[in-house]
Amino acid sequence: MTKYYVRVKPQLTGENAVHKETCPFLDDIKLKKYLGEFSTCQDAINEASRFFHHSKGCPFCTSEHLSLQQNQLRTWYRFSLT
Numbered sequence: 390m391t392k393y394y395v396r397v398k399p400q401l402t403g404e405n406a407v408h409k410e411t412c413p414f415l416d417d418i419k420l421k422k423y424l425g426e427f428s429t430c431q432d433a434i435n436e437a438s439r440f441f442h443h444s445k446g447c448p449f450c451t452s453e454h455l456s457l458q459q460n461q462l463r464t465w466y467r468f469s470l471t
């Protein structure tokens with residue numbers, strides 16, 4: 390089981406990113422809500438959706454970055470910091 394957090398402030402894209410406890414982006418996030426422990430990322434996103442309708446898994450936490458282009462990743466990262 391992994392601990393998951395959701396970013397309270399939406400990104401510029403309007404989504405609330407769901408992160409694992411171990412995510413490198415999590416340190417930069419001041420307003421985050423602890424969701425609980427889940428065995429899959431999708432379960433955590435489902436839980437986050439109860440609070441934030443546009444919850445979405447962080448590309449790093451969901452391993453989506455493996456299929457993302459480098460520039461897409463950079464765009465996502467820029468959005469995640471605002």
Ligand SMILES: [Zn+2]
Pocket residue numbers: 407408409412413414415447448449450
């Ligand atoms: Zn993350």
